[in-house]
Amino acid sequence: MALKQSYQINQKQLQGLVLTQSMKQSILMLQTNLLNLTDYVQDLSMANPLFDVNPTVSKQEVEMSTALENNSVSHQTLYDYLLEQVRLTMRPTSLRDVVVCLIDQLDEHGYLVKSDQELLELLPVDKITLIDAKELLFSLDPPGVGAQSLQECLILQLQARKATAQTTLALTMLEKYFDNIINHNWSTIAQHLEVSIPEVEAAFAVIQTLTPYPYTEDYDNNGYIIPELILKTNDDKLSLEVTKYGYPKIVFAQETYEQLKQSTDQETQEYIKNKYQEYQSLQRNLERRIQTIALIGRCIIEAQAPFLLQKTSELQPLLLRDVANKLDISISTVSRTINGKYLQTDFGIFELKHFFTKRSNPNSDKSVNQVQAQIKNLIDKENQQHPLSDQKLVELLAQQDIQIARRTVAKYRQQLGIVSASKRRKK
Structure with missing residues (x-):
């Protein structure tokens, strides 16, 4: 089965979560980085005679730009991206641990390569727990991740979309008549489902907008970045600017419109009305994108001011839902906004999601980052002939009103790359 894979196709997949065409476009533009945004808007202009696009920066200019100097940005692997979503969206439970184990079993395209039977033999869980863990894995981005076959991958992608007559029919076709789809047996499918062949072909067109892989290397951005937020510091005061460098400039074709x-032709009048509405919607969504990024950027700056003023190297606790609740927007909107968007500071460039870190425990006002810094500080000052055990670190942290378990201290120590006390001891 020929399943065309392209930038636009992946976006149609993600747009299916919202109601109107304008909101589909708004979410798509929000989650897209600037370089791909320019490509997208230029594609729209090809189908609309009422506006042209003048890109303010090209990919070649970004590649040649020295603005970033030696600031390198490491891009996440699929494994790291999924783990980050788990960390930010799931509470620490035994079920979450199973989800992490499943992520470890994914191949480079996001497929779960082992069968359920093999997973049950590998993991100390029962069948119900495995099913629950897989459902949580399916809820992560990109859609289709965790699938064990092409058929399941396509089904998961369609299930993430808003239900329409076409998507419902396409889903039924995938679930019950997958072999017939591969062989293009439209008449057989139409007969069994009691629908017309054109309806089957329309549903197949929906299936063709899906991707055969949950994840490919081009799912992420191309490695070049343009910071959309610039932070300036003046006398311990922070100010945020939204740079429009790199934003596509929309030029309205007034003469063509007039x-x-x-024209007195009814079809032409309807055509020009629709195209003008598309132009207006595009302008609104570009502005909405800027406003949303700016609002979330200000929340980040307010929460992480000590770090951004370089008064500390540790980040404060900040969750997606904290920002979502403050701005009265959905967690998914925050997640889409921070992914692939960057803040430029005087001491480096940071992806917005860098500033999100969970609390060391639900009742603590300390972030994991802060607790790890305290552990490292205590170990750096220890007597090397009598190094601090994990239990002793627990007691010392408790004196600083940081209440965590010994196993948590051990985990944080290992994440810092610090060996156990017995291996740190010097004779």
């Missing part, structure tokens, strides 16, 4: 408006 000419077409003079």
Whole structure:
């Protein structure tokens, strides 16, 4: 089965979560980085005679740019991206641990390569727990991740979309008539489902917008970045600017619009009305994108001011839901906004999601980052002939009103790359 894979196709997949075409476009533009945003808007202009696009920066200019100097940005692997979502969206439970184990079994495209039977033999869980863990894995981005076959991958992608007559029919076809889809047996499918062949073909067109792999290397951005937020510091005061460098400039074709408006043909009048509405919607969504990024950027700056003023190297606790609740927007909107968007500071460039870190425990006002820094500080000052055990670190942290378990101290120590006390001891 020929399943065309492209930038636009992946976006149609993600747009299916919202109601109107305008909101589909708004979410798509929000989650897209600037370089791909320019490509997208230029594609729209090809189908609309009422505006042209003047890109303010090209990919070649970004590649040649020295603005980033030696600031390198490491891009996440699929494994790291999924783990980050788990960390930010799931509470620490035994079920979450199983989800992490499943992520470890994914191949480079996001497929779960082992069968359920093999997973049950590998993991100390029962069948119900495995099913629950897989459902949580399916809820992560990108859609289709955790699938064990092409058929399941396509089904998961469709299930993530808003239900329409076409998507419902396409889903039924995938679930019950997958072999017939591969062989293009439209008449057989139409007969069994009691629908017309054109309806089957329309549903197949929906299936063709899906991707055969949950994840490919081009799912992420191309490695070049343009910071959309610039942070300036003046006398311990922080100010945020939204840079429009790299934003596509929309030029309205006024003369063409006036000419077409003079037509007395009804179809032409309807056409020009629709294209003008598309132009207006595009302008609104570009502005909405800027406003949303700016609002979330300000929340981040307010929460992480000590770090951004370089008064500390540790980040404060900050969760997606904290920002979502403050701005009265959905967690998914925050997640889409921070992914692939960057803040430029005087001491480096940071992806927005860098500033999100969970609390060391639900009742603590300390982030994991802060607790790890305290552990490292205590170990750095220890007597090397009598190094601090994990239990002793627990007691010392408790004196600083940081209440965590010994096993948590051990985990944080290992994450810092610090060996156990017995291996740190010097004779």
